[in-house]
Amino acid sequence: MKTHEISRRDFIQKTALTTGMASFIPSSLSANPPEFGTNEVKPPREVWIAGVSQMGIKAETPELMVGKVEEVLKQAVKYQPDFVCLPEFFPFANVEQNLTFAEKAAVSEKVLKKFSEFSKTLNCYTICPVFTSSEGRIYNTAVVFDRKGNRIGDYKKIHETTGYIQDGIVCGALQQPVIPTEFGPIGIQICYDINWEDGWKMLRDQGAKIIFWPSAFDGGKQLNMKALQNKCIVASSTNKNNSKVCDIDGETVATTGIWNPNFYCGKVNMEKVFLPTFMYLKECGDIEKKYGRKVKITIFHEEEWTIIESLSPEIYIKDIVKEFNLQPHSEGLREAEIVQQQSRA
Numbered sequence: 001m002k003t004h005e006i007s008r009r010d011f012i013q014k015t016a017l018t019t020g021m022a023s024f025i026p027s028s029l030s031a032n033p034p035e036f037g038t039n040e041v042k043p044p045r046e047v048w049i050a051g052v053s054q055m056g057i058k059a060e061t062p063e064l065m066v067g068k069v070e071e072v073l074k075q076a077v078k079y080q081p082d083f084v085c086l087p088e089f090f091p092f093a094n095v096e097q098n099l100t101f102a103e104k105a106a107v108s109e110k111v112l113k114k115f116s117e118f119s120k121t122l123n124c125y126t127i128c129p130v131f132t133s134s135e136g137r138i139y140n141t142a143v144v145f146d147r148k149g150n151r152i153g154d155y156k157k158i159h160e161t162t163g164y165i166q167d168g169i170v171c172g173a174l175q176q177p178v179i180p181t182e183f184g185p186i187g188i189q190i191c192y193d194i195n196w197e198d199g200w201k202m203l204r205d206q207g208a209k210i211i212f213w214p215s216a217f218d219g220g221k222q223l224n225m226k227a228l229q230n231k232c233i234v235a236s237s238t239n240k241n242n243s244k245v246c247d248i249d250g251e252t253v254a255t256t257g258i259w260n261p262n263f264y265c266g267k268v269n270m271e272k273v274f275l276p277t278f279m280y281l282k283e284c285g286d287i288e289k290k291y292g293r294k295v296k297i298t299i300f301h302e303e304e305w306t307i308i309e310s311l312s313p314e315i316y317i318k319d320i321v322k323e324f325n326l327q328p329h330s331e332g333l334r335e336a337e338i339v340q341q342q343s344r345a
Contacts, residue, residue, distance in 0.1 A: 045313070047183050047210070049245045050081035050265040051237040053218075053256040054094055062091040062099070062107050066114065072262045076122065079265040082183065085127040085237040086115075088191050088214040089140065092131075093239040101168050105133040112143055112151070120149030125181060127188060127237075129214040132156075137170040142188045142214055144179050153179035155188035158199045175202060183270060184209035191215040194222055204230045204330065209270065211235075218242045224250040231274045231330050248274055249298070249307055271310035271317045274329045278304050283324045291315065305329065 052072055059065035069090055076084055087093060091111050092104055099107070108130035119126040125146055132141040132154070140157040156172025165171065178185035187203030189211060203211055210233040213223065218241035227234040228250030235245040244255035245266045254266025277284075277299060284297055284306060294312040299305075308326075310317050320326070327335075 044082075044183060045269060045271045045310070045316075046267055047083065047233070047270055048079060048081040048265060048267050049210070049233070049235045049254075050076050050079060050084045050263065051235055051243040051245065051256075052084075052086055052090070053237070053241065053243040053262050054087055054090060054239045055241055055256070055261050057262065058094045058096075060095070061097045062095055062104075062111075065093070065095050066091050066111055070118075073118075075260075075263045076124075076265065080122070081124055081265050083125045083127065083186075083210070083212070083235070084118075084122070085212045085214060085235055086129055087237040087239050087243070088129045088142075088216050089131060090129060090214075090237075090239070093216065101131055101138045102133070105131045105138050108132060116145050116149040116151065118149075119145035119147060123147045125186075127212045127214065129190065131169075138168060139172055140164065140169055140190060141172075142190060142212070144186075144188075146181070153177070155190070157190040157193060159193045159196050161192055174198060178203060178206040178208050186210045186212065188212045188214070191217070194219055194226065200226060200230055204232065205334075208232055212237075214238075216240070218244075224252065231328075233268050248272060249300075269309060271315075273308050273317050273321055273326065275306045275308065275326060276304060276329055276332060277301075277306045279332075280306065280324075280326060283326060284308070287320060287324060291320075295320070 052069060057068050059068055069086065073084065091107060092099070111130055112128060115126050115128040125144060127142050127144055129142040132139050140160060141154050143154045144152055146152045155176055158172050158174060160169050160171045178187045185206060185208050187208035189199050193199045194213065211230065213219065213234060213236040215236055216239045218238045219236060223234055223236055223244065224246050227246035227248060231248050233245065233247060236243045242256045243264060245253045245264065245268065247253050247268055253268055254264040256262060256264050287295060287308065288297055294315055296309040296311055298307045308317065308320065
């Protein structure tokens, strides 16, 4: 069966970015992204994720900061990422001009229009963190645009700092929906949220495949731990220090640093399943015998975890899961929780 998988080859190679308050102008765009949510369409196996660090970037006004971030994003053109994540309230970070939150929310509306166009012309999803206003309340929000520049969802920061709350920022609802993409559901946590489990569990329980983490600080090993703990891809963009993307095993795939302090772009294979080793020793042997080097089986001996990864464009993990009757680690834990609750009752 022919799939509708998005390929990097579908994108035009000749692109340009104008100076100043720049716009990305590909000479042509790839075909519309595939429809998702149907059984007939298999999700793309590769996802390219780009992020930004504002380390060392300063500006007098939010408008000038946005321009400087756009200059950094010139590097995205050659990678043509599927997702671009920007840092927490990036137009106002490292900026000299002091604005009220109401003024920041007004400026944010202009920023959102700009990055809606950015998503459309670069043909990518964009996670754009700003301040939004609704019914007299101001939120620390990450807005998501799809490849056509449509606003398809947002996340309002659940755990705001006490200082920002005292200054008038309102915390978002404890339950917020994931956002559908052709790569599966995605979710967002912001900065201070990393200190609580409820938001991450909320997204994990809804099946989030990628969790974006715009932040004022880089989180260090905490971010790798969140990826491993939640068995999903975690990608950050920060106001300072390093930004990075971590795979489901907690390993860093791409990061900013000495070589490139303000931009990263990394590729992650979505065709993986995370299993408890002790349950599937025989099945792993059978899978290896049948598929050979078309799959990669990684055993975490001390933790007793196993990751099975498809290396062939013809083989999809969900088919292997069905063929060998495998239960992903996260599903096993959810099933165990139900049984445990019944036992207590």
